[in-house]
Amino acid sequence: MMELDSLYQEVILDHYKHPLNKGLSEEYDVQVHHINPSCGDEITFNLSTEGGIIKSITWDGVGCSISQASVSIASDLLLNKTLEQAGSIAEVFIELMHSKGTKDGDPLVLEDAVALAGVSKFPARIKCALLGWMAFKDAAVRIKQLKEPDTRGSN
């Protein structure tokens, strides 16, 4: 059972049973919808910023405990970070997911998300853990386009 318990950490099952920021806000700057074609999991992700700082993340979706817990963790962890900080946290997380079980993850950067380190030993589940984070990355790109339109070249 050791292997399985490393996947299903207490923290993960807690987030799964009591997800944070689940339920879509009526107002948002951007909304993205992502799906995991291999298993059919879906997520809708709302993001709002003020002055480059993430002010609200809400989401809704269907999926396994790993995907649901992972979005829940991300929605909490990335709140009140700048888009740049959040982007680099996401990169650290993505790297951890591709570490094939060789890394524990830095709790100072990833906080609760280090509980997902065990996922990297189960190749079929990495996409589950990444679903919400990919939605965030996509939303972040769109929000930058929306709020910081490139003025060079246009007048």
Place this chain on the structure above:
Amino acid sequence: MSLDVATIRKDFPIFDRTVRDGKKLIYLDSGATSQKPNSVIDAEGDFYRFHNAAVHRGAHQLAEEATDAYEGARSKVASFLGARAEEIVFTKGATESLNLIAYAMGNAASGSRFALTSKDQIVVTEMEHHANLIPWQQLAARTGAQLTWFEVLPDGRLDLNSINEVISENTKVVALTHQSNVLGTINPLDAIVARAHEVGAVVVLDACQSVPHMPIDVKTLGVDFLVFSGHKAIGPTGVGVLWSSVLEELPPFLFGGSMIENVTMKSATWAPAPKRFEAGVPNMAQAVGLGAAIDYLSKVGMDKIHEHELLLTKYFLEQLQKVPTLKIIGPTDLELRGSCISFTVGQIHPHDLGQYLDSQGVAVRTGHHCAWPLTRKLGVPATTRASLYLYNFEEECDLLVEAIVKAQKYFA
């Protein structure tokens, strides 16, 4: 017990191994792909070891032997299906077989009964595997034809109430699965074939989940095309079959070597079927392996395999339904179904359930099973599926049930 499963299992070397730290392998995923007996593995290896040469080409002894082995496999498939060898095309798999039919129809000269226009209809069903849906969606998009479908009822059967409207005078093709790879439903073909032929349409049968599991005679079925994959019938990967009684009327799909009659710099003419549909050096070793698979299945007896699976399905359905909150997705009436058994367990997501079962050595499939419109229609984003074959036995069901109950505690 009509089937000696213990003896059969000795022929399948994979059952000698363990999984996940020494657990016995409980393989309940034959709907995705079946395990292989030594005779199949050896036939493929021996082709390479002793007879390898390009079929239909070389002027030497090996080429003769390779051609005999390849054409011998074609004859075995033909007699297995009650067909003639000229009616059998080897493909890469069922997916390619279905694409071949759809593309060949797209290549049909206008006026041919296969040529589609915006006035025509293609009929599928809501329970199709993506492999028997998307090629038809694409053909409809290329030709302007309209795609319509039979809906699935909540109990997992096709809704045939409006059969005369769904299959109309404008229908040219009806493509459907024989047995659903999600629900296990076996579709009633007689009424559909009769109606399709009444309006002059051809029937394409996806027999991926039936040919490996029950005796099939294409003449009795009355369909015009039938496809299946070798790897789901204890054969190798990389080989599939397209059977049709109307191949001669169909233009080719892939062009190149071996499929021609005559070639000049400006044009070419086609060889008769089946060669017209087998461009390039074919998957010889895999076809020979499939021949060995058919020998094996025939020796055991398809009627016996079918009977064994029905008894086993009955037992699985009975035992699974005793588990609290477990819901069978598909018909529970044995008359209507085969041995692909989908279910949900309370609020446990199938991915989590599958992961837990895996930790106990139980291999199942989870997800939408490449039939996304179907799981959407049924309102279940995903299911867990246990699919059975000749090498499964009742105690494996008990272990599955035991593991599900443990999973319920784990995720409670």
